Amino acid sequence: MSGYLLARPFWLALDRGEPMPSMRVYWIRRLARIVPGFWLALAASLLLDVWLTGAPTDGQTITRFVAGALLVSDWHWVTLFPVDNNGPLWSIGFEVTAYLLLPFAFTALFAFALKRWTARLAWLAVIVAALGLHFLILNFAPIDEVQRGWDHGLVGGAKAWMPRYNPIGFFAIFAIGALAAGVGVMIGKRRHLAFDAIGIAAVLTCGLIMAVHVGGLNEGFGWLEIPYAFPAMPIAVAVALVALAASQYAGLVLDARPVRFIAKISFGIYIWHALIIWLLDQLTPVFDGSWSNWLASSAAVIALSVFVATLSFYFVEQPAVRWARRLEQKPAVEVQRSPLRSRWI
Secondary structure, three states: OHHHHHHHHHHHHHHHOOOOOOHHHHHHHHHHHHHHHHHHHHHHHHHHHHHHHOOOOOHHHHHHHHHHHOOOHHHOOOOOOOOOOOHHHHHHHHHHHHHHHHHHHHHHHHHOOOOHHHHHHHHHHHHHHHHHHHHHHHHHOOOOOOOOOHHHHHHHHHHHHOOOOOHHHHHHHHHHHHHHHHHHHHHOOOOOHHHHHHHHHHHHHHHHHHHHOOOOOOOOOOHHHOOOOOOHHHHHHHHHHHHHHOOOOHHHHHOOHHHHHHHHOHHHHHHHHHHHHHHHHHHOOOOOOOHHHHHHHHHHHHHHHHHHHHHHHHHHHHHHHHHHHHHHOOOOOEEEEOOOOEEEO
16 A cells, blocks of 8 residues: 555656656655654653563663664564564564665656556566565575574564565565556546456455465465565555546445544554553453453454544644645745846755
């Protein structure tokens, strides 16, 4: 989804023969959208861990935290998980690396002024290149077996994930989403009932893939040991994104107001929900295994996650984005003035 959304402006500019979108605006928007909320969740996670459990603030803890805050935690197994009590924050570094590689990959397409299907076919070379680099990392960046595994905590778990979990392999997933955006731009405003059928089938395929993996490894390693049923799951999601946007009815149903609201606050849900689960585990009686206890605790987690994510969006994320939008326009600065003419940029 992230690759799909972020690549659209690049494809639109490419097909129109326009220059590549401003990297200054691109990075202002990306950092403003994720950094404030992420930094708050990251800091809150570490402080609560130290306060409630007396977690040590040794050199490794600080190194992991700083690497996370600097958005580079994805490059080594020691720093992959920036904090112990909010596991999902591991993926933010992977996202930022994909943000960096996306315009870099588009540079060649703009340099050769490729358009439409020629450009989309050339993008396949980007995906192939990412897979080739992933293969090299997989085979030539081995990791030793010392304290490797989830029984050695999150650092040991990260050591077990890598090198299969690496930023380049994840960029291949991201690049499939970007290719889907290119196809979607070519379809434009066309609408057809056939896309309803294709979109619904793609969504059902996503569900089927998830169901097939129930009971197996959570990572769902696929082709080239890239996680999450690669490439079947990313392709199914990509097809769903393209088809539902061009559908007559299915896209409207799936884009109902409650879904739009959840989408709006979804980043907050992602960065806070695991910490809320951890907090409930610390502050409430131990789960007794009953269905009633499970339903009550699950409902509490969902409600609190939505509540905290809503606060995060309206009081942290949205104000940061609005502030950043004011930075996008360069102020008019007089660079030369003479009796004959004035020049402004």
